[in-house]
Amino acid sequence: MRVDKFLWCVRYFKTRNMATIACKKGHVKVDGLSAKPGKEIFPLNKIVVRKDQINYEIIVNDIPANRVGAKLVDIYRTDITPKEAFLTQEHLRFAKDYYRKKGSGRPTKKDRRDLENYSDDSD
Secondary structure (H helix, E strand, C coil): CEHHHHHHHCCCCCCHHHHHHHHHHCCEEECCEECCCCCECCCCCEEEEEECCEEEEEEECCCCCCCCCHHHHHHHEEECCCHHHHHHHHHHHHHHCCCCCCCCCCCCHHHHHHHHHHHHHHC
């Protein structure tokens, strides 16, 4: 089975086109090598997928005939993604909370003065 079709079948991507684009960009590696969308995969291959700043590591158990339901995904793959990968995403989310709310526009003069006062207080 093609690697892009497999990733779509086991629900890592919403559409097969998204899986194909990820392969073309080099976000998918099979056994440590970048994979083109048409790369054939077999059971016991190790796939690394970079999605949402997380490197998901998957071992292929079996090849599905078609797209499978969410409850049946674990039959076809084993997820060996380390827990540290999810912790880094959580740290990034906390780092983004510091920034202004989306749609609030450019910083005002008052915002600039507040930032300057904050940096002066910490020195």
